[in-house]
Every structure is written in structure tokens, then in C-alpha cells.
Amino acid sequence: MEVNKINDFKINLSNAIEAIEHQRIILMSRDPIFGFITSKYVKCGKKNCKCTKGEKFGHGPYYYLRLEPDYKYKKYLGKKIPGSIKERVEVGRTIKELEKREEKIKNLISRLNEL
Numbered sequence: 594m595e596v597n598k599i600n601d602f603k604i605n606l607s608n609a610i611e612a613i614e615h616q617r618i619i620l621m622s623r624d625p626i627f628g629f630i631t632s633k634y635v636k637c638g639k640k641n642c643k644c645t646k647g648e649k650f651g652h653g654p655y656y657y658l659r660l661e662p663d664y665k666y667k668k669y670l671g672k673k674i675p676g677s678i679k680e681r682v683e684v685g686r687t688i689k690e691l692e693k694r695e696e697k698i699k700n701l702i703s704r705l706n707e708l
């Protein structure tokens with residue numbers, strides 16, 4: 594690539610980072626949750642319940658929220674995932690994706706700077 598083209602490319606990349614930062618700020622104002630939702634079936638332990646008679650699934654599924662940093666902490670959500678939680682998890686996931694994209698672009702810029 595010739596120098597001018599490289600410079601144009603760098604400017605485009607910088608603009609892309611600015612756009613990502615802008616989008617990130619907007620998303621951060623939407624109360625993101627950084628984690629993911631899991632579910633499980635449970636056995637109640639009652640003698641005559643279907644779940645103790647060897648049925649494939651127990652009761653549920655019940656939903657839990659697992660949070661960063663290590664996802665060990667579980668918050669019980671219930672039998673239905675509240676819509677607001679679902680949305681906030683989605684916002685958190687989008688922010689993470691944006692950060693990854695930003696990281697890649699920054700790496701690319703520093704490699705271009707080494708040329």
C-alpha cells in the first residue's frame with residue numbers, strides 16, 4: 594500500500610473507533626448486565642413426585658443469571674426470565690462485542706504504525 598492509502602485507511606479506522614465509543618456510551622446508559630442466563634431442572638425430593646420416579650426431567654426449567662467476573666455467582670430468576678433482564682443481558686453482550694471489535698481495530702492501527 595502506498596503512504597496515502599495507508600493514511601486514509603488509518604483515518605477510517607480511527608473513525609470506526611470513534612463510532613464504537615459513541616455506541617458504547619449509549620449502551621452503557623441502558624443499565625447493561627455482564628453475564629449470561631442458564632437454566633436447570635431440579636428434583637424436589639418428595640417421595641411420590643414424578644421427579645423422584647426416574648423421570649427424565651425434574652421441575653423447571655428454572656433460570657439463573659451468572660455474572661462476571663467468574664460467572665460463579667448465580668442469581669435466581671424464576672421460571673420465566675424477566676424481559677428487562679433479558680434485554681440488559683443482551684445490551685451487555687453487545688458492549689462486549691463492541692469492545693472486542695475496538696481491540697482488533699486498535700491492534701490493526703498499531704501494526705500499521707509500525708510499517
Ligand SMILES: [Zn+2]
Nearest residue numbers: 637638642644
Ligand atoms: Zn418433584
